[in-house]
Amino acid sequence: MSTDEIRELFFRFFETKGHLRLPSASLIPDDPTLLLTGAGMNPFKSYFIGAETPPSRRVVTCQKCVRVGDVDNVGRTPRHHTFFEMLGNFSFGDYFIRESCAWAWEFSTEWLKLDPEKLRVTIYENDEDAYTAWIEDVGLAPDRITRLGEHDNFWPADAPSLGPNGPCGPCSEIFYDMGEALGCGSPDCSPGCDCDRWLEYWNLVFQVYDRKEGGVLDPLPQRNIDTGLGLDRIAAILQGVSSNFENDVFRRLLAAESELFGRSYGAEARDDLFMRVIADHARAGVFLVGDGVNPANTGRGYVLRRILRRAILRGDLLGMKEPFLHRLAPPIVAIYREAYPDLPGKEEYVARILNTEEENFRRTLAQGMQRLEEYLAAASERMIPGEVAFLLYGTFGFPVELIEEIAAERGFSVDQEGFVRSLEEEKRRAREGARMQGDIFVTEKGALGEMIRAFPPTEFLGYAVTEAGAEVLGIVSGEERLGEASEGQETQVVLDRTPFYAEAGGQIGDTGEIRSPSARLEVLDTQRKSDLVLHGARVLAGTLREGDSVTAVVEGSRRQAIRRHHSATHLLHAALRRVLGTHVEQKGSLVAPDRLRFDFSHYAAVEPEALRQVERMVNERIMADLPVSTTVADIAEAQQMGAMALFGEKYGEKVRVVQMGDFSLELCGGTHVERTGQIGLVRIVGESSIGAGLRRVEAVTGHGVIEQLDRDEALAALVAGALKTTPAEAPARAAAQVEEIAALRHEVQQLRAQQASARAGDLAAQAQEVKGVKLIAARAGGADREALTRMADALAEKLRSGVVVLAGVSDSTVLFVAKATPDVVKQGAHAGNLVRAVAKAAGGGGGGRPDFARAGGKDPAKVDAALEMAAGVLEGMVKG
DSSP, X not given: OOHHHHHHHHHHHHHTTTOEEOOOOOSSOSXXXXXXXXXXXXXXXXXXXXXXXXXXXXXXXXXXXXXXXXXXXXXXXXXXXXXXXXXXXXXXXXXXXXXXXXXXXXXXXXXXXXXXXXXXXXXXXXXXXXXHIIIIIIOOOGGGEEEEOTTTSEESTTHHHHOOBEEEEEEEEEEEEOOGGGSXXXXXXXXXXXXXXXXXEEEEEEEEEEEEGGGEEEEEEEEEEEEEEEHXXXXXXXXXXXXXXXXXXXXXXXXXXXXXXXXXXXXXXXXXXXXXXXXXXXXXXXXXXXXXXXXXXXXXXXXXXXXXXXXXXXXXXXXXXXXXXXXXXXXXXXXXXXXXXXXXXXXXXXXXXHHHHHHHHHHHHHHXXXXXXXHHHHOSSSEEOHXXXXXXXXXXOXXXXXXXXXXXXXXXXXXXXXXXXXXXXXXXXXXXXXXXXXXXXXXXXXXHHHHHHHSOOOEEOTTTOSEEEEEEEEEEETTEEESEEETTOEEEEEESEESOOOSXXXXXXXXXXXXXXXXXXXXXXXXXXXXXXXXXXXXXXXXXXXXXXXXXXXXXXXXXXHHHHHXXXXXXXXXXXXXXXXXXXXXXXXXXXXXXXXXXXXXXXOOHHHHHHHHHHHHHHHHTTOBEEEEEEXXXXXXXHTOBOOTTOOOOSEEEEEEETTTEEEEOOSOOOSBXXXXXXXXXXXXXXXXXXXXXXXXXXXXXXXXXXXXXXXXXXXXXXXXXXXXXXXXXXXXXHHHHHHHHHHHHHHHHHHHHHHHHHHHHTTOEEETTEEEEXXXXXXXXXXXXXXXXXXXXXXXXXXXXXXXXXXXXXXXXXXXXXXXXXXXXXXXXHHXXXXXXXXXXXXXXXXXXXXXXXXXXGGHHHXXXXXXXXXXHHSOO
C-alpha cells in the first residue's frame, strides 16, 4: 500500500465515524508561542480549551510538521525526520477514550490489515480507563499492555511534575513488533525499550487536565482526544521494510539523488548516510519554502537555513561542488502533488529560493574554508581544538565529518571530546532559551475570559447593513467587568449583534458610534476575541449600562473606503499571479481607509514594466465594472470551485467565497464593493522587499489616487525647479548631470592614483630590513580605504619582495592596510596577523588573509607607536 493510499484510507475511515476532513494547516503556525507547526494538534489549541467553536466536534487531518530537536539523528536512525506528516483524529468535547482505542484498533487491524499478534500498547501507569478500554472494548490480553510513567505516557512528557502549565493528559501508544532481529536480545525487551524492535506508530492523547502552578491537575471543561499516527512509519510497516528511508516516498527521493550524484544508494555506508540526510532535509526545505518560510538568521527562517546548509554540506562531501538542492524540488513536488495540490504551482519559486540560498552559502563555505586553512597554517599542534571545530560547525555550518576529512588530509586530528563538550553546552543554552514559560495555551483571563466562556458568539450583521439595533451584554475595562460606563471612560463593549467589522484578514476594524437613550459612545476600534466582537469605545455623554438597548452605527464613508481597498487587494492578487506566475501567494496584507499593503511570495524585485502591466490589468477590470458576488459554501465545495485560501487564515466548515467576474475567486470574510467600478482607480505607489523571497506592493484607490497624482505633479515641479528646467525636460537634464558627475569622479580617481604612485616612490626609500625582509611601515596622510589599498599595491610592486603596512588618519578614524608579497608569505609573514597586532596597539582590530588585510583603530595619537611595532611583530613571524 502506497503512502498516498494510506493517507486517503485514514481520511475515509474516520469520515465513516462522522469526522470532518480538514486540509493541513501551514507550517507557519497561527500561534506566537511556536516557531513552526510541530504536531497535528497545534492548529486546534483554541478548540481544545473551548475558547473557539470548531467547525465540527470531530475532525480528521494529515498535518505537515517540522521538528529539529533531534536533527543530528536524522539519517542515522530508521525513523528520525525533520519534516513529517502526522495523521490525526480529534474530538473536541465529543467521544473519548473507549471510542479512540476501539477505532485505532479497528483501523490498524481491519483496514490496514496489520497482524494483531504483532501489536502491543502502552498506557499511563494509573490510567484505569484506558486499561479497561483495551481489555473490554478491544479484547487485548493484560500481558500485551505495558504501564509506563509520565515521561513516556503523558503529554506533554513529564507534565505533572515538570510542566508546562495548560491542557495535558495521559496517553496510550500502539507499537508494532519489527522482529527480534532488530531487538536488543534482552528477555525483558518490550514497548518502551530503546532498541529498534518495538516501533511506536500511533499515540492517543486523552486531554482531561489543566495543569496549574504547583503541579495541580484541574479537570478541563471538556474532555478531548488528540491522536497522532506517523505516516512515514506506518508506510514502512505496511511495505515490509525496517526503515522509513526504505518506504515508497524515500525510495523515489533516493533514486533521484542517485541519478543526480552519480552514486548508487546502498553501495557505501558513508554515502548512504549523507544521501538520507539530503533526502530528508530537501523535503523539509521544499515544504517550508512552499509555506512561506524564507532563509534568515533568526526565527523559523534560521531553522530552514540550518536544515538547508546541513544538506548542502553533505552534498559537498559527495562531490557536488555546484548548487543541487533546487534540482531535487521537482521530484519532491511530483511525489506530493496529489496530497498537496497547491505545491506544483510553487515549484519554480521554491527552486529559485533553494538555489539562491545555496549559492549564498557556498560563498560562506569558502570563507569558512579560509578560516580553517588559516588556522591550520598557524597551528603549532597537530590537533584542532574542540572549540575551533565547534566554531566552524556553529558559524559556518560545517559538519564535524567535513572538518575531520580536511584535517586528516593535512595530517591533523580533531579534539572530539572538546567538540562534544561545546556542542552540549550550546544545546543546554538552547534548551534554557526555548524552555516553555508559563502556560501552553495563552487564554484571556479575568472578566473578558469569563465573558468568552459565558456569552454566545456575537452575530455579525455588517455584510448587509452599517446600522443595527443591539443589546449590551457586557462592559469591560482591563480585567474588570463594569456594570456601567460613564462620560470620559474608555472601555470595551460586547453586544449581542453588531454591524461593526472586527479586524481580521488584514482589514482593520470599523469605527463609528454606539447610541442609547441615555448615552453616546465613540467606537475607536473593533477587535475580535474568540467568538466575541469587542467595541473599543469612549463614552462621549451619559451612562451606558449592561442590558441597555442601543443603536450601533458604523462610520459609513470610512467603511466604503476600506471596502474599495479590500476589493482592490483581490484584483491585485489575481493580476500578480497572471503577470508573475502562480507561485505568487498572499503572505499578509493591510486594508485601511487610506491605503492598501499587499505582501506576497516572489523571488526577485518586480520589474517596473511588470508593475505597470499589473496596474493596467487591475484598472481594466475596474473599468469593466465586474459584478462582485458572495456565496457561502462548504470548505470542500469552495476549494473545488477553485477559490484560493489565504495564508494565516482559519476557516470553518462554512466559508464565504468572493468572486469578481471571471477574474478573481477567493475565500474571504471581509467587506467588499458591489461592483468593481466602485473602486474608482488603483495606483501602485511602491514595491519593496520585506525579506528573502517576500515582496510588498503598496497602493491607493479612489480619492487616494487623485491625492497621489497631485503629490506626483508637485514633486515633478519641484525637481524641475531645482534643475532649472521644465518637468518634461527634467529627465534629460538629470541624465546629463549624472554623466558630468561620473566624469569628474573618474578624473578625481586618476589624480589620486597619480598621487599614490608619487607618494609610493617617497615611502619606498624608507624601507627597513627585518631578517632580510624589506618592510615599509608608514603614515599615508588622510588616505581613505581605496587610496591606501592602491598605495600598498604600488609599494609592493616597487619592493618586488617585502611587507607594507600603511596607516591613514582622518579626523578620529584610523585605517590600516597590510600587504605581503607571495615569497615572504612562504617565509612566515602573515599580513592579517600583522595588521591585527598593529591595529590593537591603536585601540582597534581587524585581520584578513596572509597576503592582504585591513584593520581599523580608534586612537589617532597611538598610530606612530603602533607602526613602530610592525618590525617586532614581523620579526617573530619570519623564519631563519
